[in-house]
Amino acid sequence: MTDNLFAIIPAGGVGSRALTAGRQMPKQYCMINGVTMLQLAVEALRADARVSAVHIGVAAQDSWIDTLNLGSRVHVHRTAGPTRAHTVSATLQAVLGSEQREQGIRGDGWALVHDAARPGLQSASLTALVDACLEQRRGGLLALPVPDTVKRAVVDEQQQICVAQTIPRDGLWLAQTPQLFPAHDLLDALRTAIEKGLDITDEASAMEAAGFSPLLVRGSAENMKVTWPADFAMMERWLA
Ligand SMILES: Nc1ccn([C@@H]2O[C@H](COP(=O)(O)OP(=O)(O)OP(=O)(O)O)[C@@H](O)[C@H]2O)c(=O)n1
Numbered sequence: 406m407t408d409n410l411f412a413i414i415p416a417g418g419v420g421s422r423a424l425t426a427g428r429q430m431p432k433q434y435c436m437i438n439g440v441t442m443l444q445l446a447v448e449a450l451r452a453d454a455r456v457s458a459v460h461i462g463v464a465a466q467d468s469w470i471d472t473l474n475l476g477s478r479v480h481v482h483r484t485a486g487p488t489r490a491h492t493v494s495a496t497l498q499a500v501l502g503s504e505q506r507e508q509g510i511r512g513d514g515w516a517l518v519h520d521a522a523r524p525g526l527q528s529a530s531l532t533a534l535v536d537a538c539l540e541q542r543r544g545g546l547l548a549l550p551v552p553d554t555v556k557r558a559v560v561d562e563q564q565q566i567c568v569a570q571t572i573p574r575d576g577l578w579l580a581q582t583p584q585l586f587p588a589h590d591l592l593d594a595l596r597t598a599i600e601k602g603l604d605i606t607d608e609a610s611a612m613e614a615a616g617f618s619p620l621l622v623r624g625s626a627e628n629m630k631v632t633w634p635a636d637f638a639m640m641e642r643w644l645a
């Protein structure tokens with residue numbers, strides 16, 4: 406039987422770290438080579454035919470989303486919350502709620518969660534993640550091993566940022582998205598983590614708090630998150 410696999414794109418952030426003077430819109434609506442990052446993220450997910458639909462979670466007052474042509478099998482939900490975890494949880498709840506209404510049963514689908522701020526997802530990475538998780542019936546995420554020496558910083562008496570400690574990088578990976586999990590397990594894990602007030606910055610950390618050990622599937626550098634102002638130009642060069 407084919408697995409029901411749908412995508413969720415949390416797109417309810419403002420991109421405060423990417424802010425520059427004159428930018429009017431949240432960063433997911435900024436263009437990379439003439440196309441918004443959100444549209445690029447949607448297209449990247451469509452590259453795998455196993456993705457049955459893409460569900461985007463945006464802020465209640467978001468008017469930018471109405472200006473985009475998102476194509477078929479894309480659904481917009483006004484479900485953004487105060488944190489990324491709230492947005493993913495509420496969007497997932499909306500999707501599973503409507504599925505249950507349509508089917509009258511508890512579905513057994515998989516949720517593939519991907520940042521709107523990662524327009525450089527390569528189709529080979531997406532395929533590798535989906536293949537690994539479905540074959541092993543286990544949730545997982547794209548990630549990269551830390552390539553550099555890692556320092557913990559401290560602010561000293563002269564208010565200078567300096568090194569407190571070097572952290573051994575063995576076994577350290579940088580988490581990316583997409584992250585793929587059984588949809589109901591993920592919703593349960595996110596809700597519990599939010600209720601407990603845990604600091605959850607990705608889906609995997611909610612699943613870890615629930616006792617799971619997600620697979621790490623090697624991604625690629627092009628799948629970086631556009632976070633700082635200089636990242637836009639770097640992404641434009643990569644995707645040119
Ligand atoms: N309350 C929030 C916060 C973030 N996101 C989404 O989560 C993804 C990754 O977050 P990040 O890059 O940190 O985006 P922002 O929160 O917008 O950035 P910043 O922290 O710089 O404000 C983005 O697609 C962003 O739109 C969301 O849906 N809801």
Ligand SMILES: C[C@](O)(CO)[C@H](O)COP(=O)(O)O
Nearest residue numbers: 489520580581582606607630
């Ligand atoms: C989900 C994520 O992109 C994985 O790296 C990241 O955790 C998002 O976190 P942020 O705090 O919103 O940048």
